[in-house]
Amino acid sequence: MVPDVHETVFLRGRRVYLRPFHGETDLKFFQRWINDPRVRQHLKTRSPITLVGEQKYLDHAGENGDVVLTICLRDGTPIGSMGLHRINWIDRTATTGSWIAVPYWRQGYGTEAKLLLLRHAFDTLNLRKMCSSAYANNTASIKHNLNAGYRIEGRRKKQLFRRGRYYDEVLLACFREWWWPKWKKYRQAKKR
């Protein structure tokens, strides 16, 4: 029997879980939201993303060894995606990326999913340092990373061009010891 995709859980959290990307269920949903101007304005993609293009990207990501996961609510509803990219097994570093569909913003889901992803990165893959970056005006991205243990490690002046002007790029990083206290607090709350 083919297992129901909604029963596949890779990382289980209190309000969300992360599971492998599943073409049939997720492709249209991914393509819709990464093209949406409200989400896209914060990403580094510039061109329209077709269904075929998105499928190719995801196939390629798998071949690269990137970890691409779909974020779901406990009832199985997909709400976004989070992943580990550019994994370097010598330096033991990776870059995290994330997006969540607009109706699910500001409900703590991004923070929770990031805590779960870092648990996998540090305690399963034995990675050492996670990196991320955001447009300086992307408060949500910076804050959800800070909530999960990241700290700001630098700022590249007028690095990114969007909507006719240059923005600073904020560089963030997280070591296991910065993530751990946040994880502990989350786990304690989870038990209650």
Ligand SMILES: CC(C)(COP(=O)(O)OP(=O)(O)OC[C@H]1O[C@@H](n2cnc3c(N)ncnc32)[C@H](O)[C@@H]1OP(=O)(O)O)[C@@H](O)C(=O)NCCC(=O)NCCS
């Ligand atoms: C970044 C993103 C994944 C965060 O997900 P989320 O589920 O909305 O994040 P959370 O609900 O965990 O919020 C984290 C913090 O950011 C704050 N926040 C969220 N959206 C905000 C906004 N638009 N303006 C100001 N603060 C915001 C929350 O209040 C929360 O702060 P708090 O802990 O002090 O209360 C989501 O906003 C998103 O997909 N944005 C578009 C794509 C993107 O920016 N990806 C990252 C590219 S670097």
